[in-house]
Amino acid sequence: MSTLSPLAAAFRKTSYIVGGHGRKNIQILKDALDGIDGKLENDMYGNGESIESFQAEMAAYLGKEKAVFFPSGTMAQQIALRIWCDEKGIRKVAYHPLSHLEIHEEDGLKELHHIETVLLGEKNHLIRLSEILELREEIACLLIELPQREIGGELPPFEELVAISEHCRAKGIKLHLDGARLYEVLPYYQKSAAELCALFDSVYISFYKGIGGVAGAILAGDEAFTVKSKVWKRRHGGDLISLYPYYLSASYYFKQREPKMGKYYEEAVELASLYNRCHLVTTLPRVPVTNMFHVHIAMPKEKLEPILVGLYAETDVGLIHYLRESSEGVCSFEVSIGDAFAQIPKDKLKLTFERLAAMLK
Template identity: 50%
Template structure:
């Protein structure tokens, strides 16, 4: 364990997330579920059917299917669109999840011919995709885009991209892992944003704070195919209720808190940006997250974070990442920040300011 992981784990308070990922998360979700509720069986049964229907409605799609992971759901979505068009040509951002976290599964399992759109430090815009022609099967957009601090293109530009894809018969897939977290910025409903896409994936352990699991939504024939692929991938488990029940429980618990997380994110970014040598990307957050940059070397940053932990009991991050020659921490707000007393937060800002 690194110094920062150690500090973060021992901290009385943490900035990001909803608290420690521990067995209590499961126990809380199941506390009021009767013992005799029947398991889903290989994708069938009341628990899974009801949740899939609820999520299809939320996303304004005909059908939805619950997956153990987003990795599986998204590769399958793209594979279906690829097979349908008999084209292996897929486009996505160079820092999308499929590219950097899936051990090259998209190429090795599906032989996708991937074209990158946009660049590492900005989201995908119309100019990046207007050259994609009818030979492409699908374009994946991630809203908000995690690896660049949770930013999105403006809605007007998103609409331009949609128009281009529709004209060229390119399917649009939404990596909406954190879709709920960006709705307060867009001032749109999940269904309104999803309506721009042919298929949508939603995660339940990010802003929602469940244990694991994902929803993939689309039209009926797409979802029927997705279920066949889910079986092929070994994702059609005999029982998925250990993830579905917490997904539903924490979705209900937090669905109306996304605006609060977003406002907290904007407040903290503003305060950090007032401190010399610190800045955030984006400067004004568009979701519950941002990247906090430190104009220092890694050792100085670690000493600063250690001091904040010792003086204030606050863990700012468990890891520092490097981009080009700059160091940053991903800060992603949930329930954890809401229990930090005002005085502790002020002391944290002061400690950082005085020790830069």
């Protein structure tokens, strides 16, 4: 069992936190279940009224023919790419070098599905249309992540997505959306989920990131695609006898928070501007385009950590519970705005950033 770092311990003691929807604990599930009659029948291996109606609701939201609930996005996305590779008879897909599949999944796509990957573009920027147009290798599928999390949640202009989609369709390349944070990009694009998803052949969305559910994912596409995805779901061991703890909580928090994504986005812009006023601090993007962004502070961890510990104790506001040393002498962390931000009294927030600015001088 791991012990807390001094920063995490100080963070835990604060009354207010800047990111997320509040402390993570099992109350999240208890709250979601409280309003549901215990006599509701559980799902059985993907069948049953409650799972089927949630899937139908999500299919409609995404503007796709069908949607299938999965325990995880890792499983859903590998399966999506496998189906497209099988369909095209090409064992190769392309995605950004910092795609979740490349850096967080222990190479499941390669080890389980023997699919080769083309890393498109550079680590520090989005995949560009020109890079897609110049691609000479034959691929079955291109995966686009919106927003691109590992570079602070950046987004291409909508017109560029349209051009990418048109190119892929013309070339017979399937286009898959890693939409773990799909809801969070809609306010910037001023589009519905269905309008955005219409550019893609298949879409994955997550329920514990922006939505703050317990876990779980939806994979959506046309009927033939989703039928195949259920076979692979069973092969992966994801066709659990019951998935209701996940989709019931997903549904509960989706209804609460999907309509608030515009508010979270505006608050992220506000918070980023507070950070950017501090010496040594920059955010990526400078002006967020979703509810998330990255913060870079040009100070070594051993110097910054005690400053933050002191700040939390003084202000009772917790900014972040960890620091990553992204490069020599530079710390970084990710911020994702949810319900917690609006709980902080405005004067407390103002004071916190005044004190931070003073401490970093």
